[in-house]
Amino acid sequence: MENRIHDVLIVGGGLVGASLACALDGSGLDVALVEAEPPRMPMIPAADARSLALAAASLNVLEALGVLRHLPAPPAPIRRIHVSRRGDFGSVLLRADEYGRDAFGGVVAAPALGAALQARLGELHGLHHLSGAKLVALREGDGTREADIQHADACVTLKARLVVGADGTGSCVRESLGIAATTHDYTQHLFAGSVRASRPSDGQAWERFTEHGPVALLPRTSGPHPANTYGCICTVPAADAQRVAAMDDADFLALLQERFGWRAGHFLAVGRRSGHRLRQCVAARLTASRAVLLGNAAQTLHPIGAQGFNLGLRDALTLAELARDVRDGDVGSDGLLDAYARRRAADRAETMAFSDGLARLTSNPSRPLGLLRSLALGAVGAMPAWRARLAGGAMGFRGHVPALACDGAPQAVATP
Numbered sequence: 527m528e529n530r531i532h533d534v535l536i537v538g539g540g541l542v543g544a545s546l547a548c549a550l551d552g553s554g555l556d557v558a559l560v561e562a563e564p565p566r567m568p569m570i571p572a573a574d575a576r577s578l579a580l581a582a583a584s585l586n587v588l589e590a591l592g593v594l595r596h597l598p599a600p601p602a603p604i605r606r607i608h609v610s611r612r613g614d615f616g617s618v619l620l621r622a623d624e625y626g627r628d629a630f631g632g633v634v635a636a637p638a639l640g641a642a643l644q645a646r647l648g649e650l651h652g653l654h655h656l657s658g659a660k661l662v663a664l665r666e667g668d669g670t671r672e673a674d675i676q677h678a679d680a681c682v683t684l685k686a687r688l689v690v691g692a693d694g695t696g697s698c699v700r701e702s703l704g705i706a707a708t709t710h711d712y713t714q715h716l717f718a719g720s721v722r723a724s725r726p727s728d729g730q731a732w733e734r735f736t737e738h739g740p741v742a743l744l745p746r747t748s749g750p751h752p753a754n755t756y757g758c759i760c761t762v763p764a765a766d767a768q769r770v771a772a773m774d775d776a777d778f779l780a781l782l783q784e785r786f787g788w789r790a791g792h793f794l795a796v797g798r799r800s801g802h803r804l805r806q807c808v809a810a811r812l813t814a815s816r817a818v819l820l821g822n823a824a825q826t827l828h829p830i831g832a833q834g835f836n837l838g839l840r841d842a843l844t845l846a847e848l849a850r851d852v853r854d855g856d857v858g859s860d861g862l863l864d865a866y867a868r869r870r871a872a873d874r875a876e877t878m879a880f881s882d883g884l885a886r887l888t889s890n891p892s893r894p895l896g897l898l899r900s901l902a903l904g905a906v907g908a909m910p911a912w913r914a915r916l917a918g919g920a921m922g923f924r925g926h927v928p929a930l931a932c933d934g935a936p937q938a939v940a941t942p
């Protein structure tokens with residue numbers, strides 16, 4: 527067992543754990559990060575064809591943390607978001623310029639964001655970073671947590687004042703702490719990729735709900751992508767997943783066109799796709815003695831509103847802010863953990879309700895519900911205050927906004 531006591535031990539070096547390590551850089555805290563994947567493995571494999579929509583607040587954070595400069599091209603701006611449902615009337619168009627902003631956020635390829643974070647991690651001097659290091663057990667020590675880590679055919683024990691579970695949906699930290707999690711299988715499978723259309727994207731994002739789940743296009747006009755390239759998602763019932771995974775490009779394009787419609791013109795070509803099973807997993811609590819859960823370990827959401835990483839990044843930033851404020855004190859104190867849980871409560875509850883509610887409501891084929899949905903979409907479209915609330919969520923200014931997420935513009939999104 528090592529005698530050194532770290533202030534913070536982050537378990538899981540995915541998007542959220544790595545972001546937390548960056549946010550704690552220069553804090554004076556002794557931080558360790560353990561990641562189960564072997565060294566030099568990409569944080570997100572190249573086969574993952576997802577385009578991630580990052581809210582304006584998240585872009586502010588990633589810029590301030592020195593991550594964005596490692597991207598091969600700047601994020602493609604999302605200037606307008608059009609929301610509709612197949613078979614219902616009514617739609618909503620949100621425009622960033624109505625709120626005095628250039629964009630709601632930007633779009634990056636998931637592997638590129640992983641690589642940028644990895645590059646930034648490599649620049650951090652004080653970080654004790656172990657790859658190929660898997661947490662296998664966690665227990666309470668004397669004023670610490672003790673973590674057994676399987677690393678290079680040996681088991682080492684690390685001690686820390688605070689253990690952070692950023693180890694994803696099947697979190698070992700969560701399980702070791704005895705924190706229960708509620709899971710829900712949406713029985714949907716999502717295919718992500720990129721598509722070229724006959725009409726230019728010009729900052730336009732589309733979210734179209736169907737009874738089988740959402741179909742969406744995100745602008746990818748940045749760097750090597752021509753103006754009419756979009757990131758796309760197409761959700762199908764889980765029972766159809768194998769059939770759709772086996773489709774050739776022509777059949778997949780036809781499926782996407784049939785499900786999405788013609789608002790972006792003809793779909794001309796589609797790139798490689800990756801398939802993702804959709805489920806929700808929500809931890810009953812965020813904290814335990816000297817431990818806290820962040821990101822997917824705390825809440826794994828339906829990706830319908832593109833909220834998962836954006837929310838996890840706000841988790842990480844909030845914890846970093848609180849930890850940086852501890853002067854010669856105990857970063858794993860109950861006081862800090864209570865403050866964390868309080869600060870995250872509103873944003874977490876609202877974002878989970880939004881993503882789950884939207885996923886269930888929009889895939890319900892009931893005709894009376896369809897009428898209600900149409901009226902609701904019409905009402906949201908017509909009510910500036912509701913549109914402003916949606917716009918605020920899309921930009922990531924929700925609940926207690928961490929300082930690094932602010933860019934000098936007002937945090938609250940005013941009614942246009």
Ligand SMILES: Cc1cc2nc3c(=O)[nH]c(=O)nc-3n(C[C@H](O)[C@H](O)[C@H](O)COP(=O)(O)OP(=O)(O)OC[C@H]3O[C@@H](n4cnc5c(N)ncnc54)[C@H](O)[C@@H]3O)c2cc1C
Nearest residue numbers: 538540541542562578579661693694821822832834835836
């Ligand atoms: C189809 C799809 C589209 C999405 N689109 C968006 C979007 O547009 N915008 C958005 O904000 N979010 C989006 N998300 C959500 C986003 O991808 C996740 O919220 C985010 O990746 C979660 O990151 P994480 O670091 O919490 O977890 P993970 O990415 O799961 O990382 C966990 C890490 O912990 C490591 N680990 C696991 N167990 C151990 C252990 N025992 N010891 C050590 N290490 C361990 C793993 O190897 C992994 O590296 C999408 C999700 C899906 C499925």
